[in-house]
Amino acid sequence: MxxxxxxxxxxxxxxxxxxxxxxxxxxxxxxxxxxxxxxxxxxxxxxxxxxxxxxxxxxxxxxxxxxxxxxxxxxxxxxxxxxxxxxxxxxxxxxxxxxxxxxxxxxxxxxxxxxxxxxxxxxxxxIPGYNEQGVDILSRDFTLERFVKLIEKKRSQVRVFIMDQRSLSAIGNAYADEILFAAGIHPKTLCSQLFKSDIERLYNTIKEVIAWGITEVAKAAEPVEVKVRSHLKVRNRKGLACIICGTTIRRAGVLGYDAFFCPRCQPNYLEHFINWK
Ligand SMILES: [Zn+2]
Known part of the structure; x- marks a missing residue:
């Protein structure tokens, strides 16, 4: 898409x-x-x-x-x-x-x-979903304050939250993976597990990664029917080495969607918690 x-x-x-x-x-x-x-x-x-x-x-x-x-x-x-x-x-x-x-x-x-x-x-x-779109992440309304309000009471996994178009409009599968990779957050992390500093980093990363995507797609200057994906760092790279640390990129199912992530750059807080018990 x-x-x-x-x-x-x-x-x-x-x-x-x-x-x-x-x-x-x-x-x-x-x-x-x-x-x-x-x-x-x-x-x-x-x-x-x-x-x-x-x-x-x-x-x-x-x-x-x-x-x-x-x-x-x-x-x-x-x-x-x-x-x-x-x-x-x-x-x-x-x-x-x-x-x-x-x-x-x-x-x-x-x-x-x-x-x-x-x-x-x-x-x-x-039109189904048209009037139910959340804050446009390219608009001035997408402020840190607004983001904190949206995420603070959510019980879902972070990846599910950032892809929920009734909250944020609009992040798809590819950029959800890129954002979480850049922010160093495991896709199955729960919103409630994020510290204030994580939330602030996630907010800034959403803006940076989407701006980077816009620049890369414009730079490629392909005809409109071509999906430009060659700049992506983690999406669809299962089995390949992470470009930051060399660890093998993994794929996991998150609520029915494929998520790609680096297990070292994006540690799973939940697993750490269980291992310590
Ligand atoms: Zn890595």
Missing amino acids: PELPDLVYIEKRLKNDLAGRKIERVEVKQPIVIRVMLKQSFEEALSSERIEAVKRHGPFLKINFSSLQMIIHFMLSGRFQLQEPGTKRIGNICFTLYLDNGLALHYGDNKKMGRVYLIEENRYEQ
């Missing part, structure tokens, strides 16, 4: 390339991802519409038209491609918007788990 740094990049690229463009033709191949909250069909509603703006809201991307909005929740495998004539298109295309400058905007999704909503302006309540 595109994570926050990817979405920041996609938002910027699409904003530059799509704003002001008119849709000449709409083609739907896999309607399963589409949810139309209007009287017209997807094709009817979008034909001849002009794109006014592209914006991000947590893990969602919004494309604004004159009186309509398209809201995209990419989930695990959804992605956009802005295809120039004569170049290769991505696979598993669900729909395509053909634009007046000759470009085609494809939405592809091999798992068909993403959702693309078409709504009347600002009818966000029709």
Whole structure:
């Protein structure tokens, strides 16, 4: 899934390339991802519409038209491609918007788990999870004070907490692992086990790691359909040596999700506690 740094990049690229463009033709191949909250069909509603703006809201991307909005929740495998004539298109295309400058905007999704909503302006309540997003971690509202308030009464594991979009919007699997690695916190640590200094370090690390991700994705300057992951230090590196200490990276299940971590850089407080008994 595109994570926050990817979405920041996609938002910027699409904003530059799509704003002001008119849709000449709409083609739907896999309607399963589409949810139309209007009287017209997807094709009817979008034909001849002009794109006014592209914006991000947590893990969602919004494309604004004159009186309509398209809201995209990419989930695990959804992605956009802005295809120039004569170049290769991505696979598993669900729909395509053909634009007046000759470009085609494809939405592809091999798992068909993403959702693309078409709504009347600002009818966000029709989109599951949209209005329930927590504090945007790239906004000014994401302060240490706010973070402390959010985490202090939580009983969950830290990784589960930082990925809970009703608290923090929005950290996915890859950056959750990178954040905990950089902060030296084991993914199964409970929020209640963190000292004040850990919480402050975790807060600063979230900001630093996401800013680093945004810089790396921008530096790679790939087309929007490419998932840039080569800069990651711990995610999907099971069995490889930790770049800090050389210990073998492990994978563990945390509430049904795979977490990657270095057992030496990220010691398990809980195990220490049990060993001492
Ligand atoms: Zn290590």
